[in-house]
Amino acid sequence: MRGLSRLPYFVGALLACQLAACDKQADERLLGYVEGDYIYAALPENGRIADLPVRRGDRVEAGDLLFALDATAATARLDGAKADLAEAERTLADLQTGERPEELAIIEAQLESARASLMLSEPRVKRRRELVKNNIVGTEDLDAAEASILEDRGRIAEYTARLAAGRLPARAEKIAAQEAAIAGFRDAVTEAQWSLDERRAVAPVAGSIEDLYYRPGEEVGAGQAVLQLLAPENIKLKLYVPEPSISGYKVGETLAVTCDGCPANLTAKIDFIAAQAEYTPPVIYSDTSRAKLVFLVEARPQPVADFQWHPGQPVEARKTATPGS
Known part of the structure; x- marks a missing residue:
């Protein structure tokens, strides 16, 4: 009976022990790993790789050359387009200014010759009229002298008109057509320049070269990635x-x-929480998380001087302590 009287004490102790186990705080660690959003450097043009100055592991700054394709044909197209544009602009300038100075000088000389001839023809006619009155010459000589005056006056009128026309620009329709042609040549130059520029790939941001897929001398298709770039801000x-x-x-x-071997006081800010649950990925199985439903959370690590995250690196995270907790 004395042993039975102690049974409630043993039962109470057992329950207390079980309750203590039930009240044990769950592991608040969040398990995960580092991942990177890579930039795959490619060009819209196809061609042979002529220059590849970077290697795996190199650090590059924004604007640094990553690789370049052979530009021989693209350079020739640009030079040809520029030459066509220059010729079209010279033609337009010629249309807008009229005849060339040399051609205008010829017309001016012909006009002066006609005026000089008229100056000689007018006194000749007066003399012929006096000679006709005195019956020294016949009226045929007077008629020939008067015809010469008319001819000189006609030539003066013709050359004056030609000189005025030569100083005028071409018709508006012809000038408009040439201006439209120049616009087309300018578009061709812009396109050729773009095609040449697009044969060089530069780093859009600072980062590290994670992988190379081609070597100098190899042919690469349009849109095919030549290398893999990882920027620090693309780590999550x-x-x-x-x-x-x-x-x-x-x-x-x-x-x-x-994380293993990492400095203290590393932090990350949550920027995404999945809307649907999933089973714990095999890569982060542990004795406490196996086959449990979990939600994916993505966080961006805060920059730390002289420290680099590595994709695939396992990490653990916890909530930061709040004041008064």
Whole structure:
């Protein structure tokens, strides 16, 4: 009976122990890994790789040359387009200014010759009239002298008109047509320049060269990636939150991050929370997370001097302590 009287104490102790186990706080670690959003450098033109100054692991700055295709044909097209444009512009200038100075000088000389001839013809007619009155010459000589005056006056009128016309620009319709042709040649120059520029690939942002897919001398198709570039701002952490805890995380929240061999005080800010749950990915299975429903959370790590994240690197994250907690 004395042993039975102690049974409630043993049962109470067992229950207390079980309750303590049930109240044990769940592991608040978020397991995950580092991932990168890569930039795949490609060009819209196809061709042979003529220059590839970077290697795997190199650091590049925005604007640095990544690779270049052979530009011989593109340069020739640009030179030809520029020559066509220059010729068209010279033609337009000629149409707008009228005849060339040399041609106008010839017409002016012909006009002066006609005026000089008229100056000689007028006194000749007067003399012929006096000679006719005195019956020294016949009227045929007077008629010939008067015809010479008419001829000189006609030539003066003709050359005066030709000189005025030569100083005028071409007809408006012809000038408009030439201007339209020049616009087309300018478009051709722009297109040829773009085609030449697009045979050089430069880094859009600073980053590191993660992989190379071609070598100098190899042919690459239009739109095919030649190398892989990773910018620091394109690093993200993929973390998995257990389904019962997802309501406790919000976009913009800061997490404390740890990883093997990493410096202390690493942080990341949540910028995406998946709307649907999934099963724990095999890559982050642990003794506490196996086969549980989780939500994917993506966080952007805050920059740290002299530290580089590596895609595929395992990480752990926790909520940062709040004041008064």
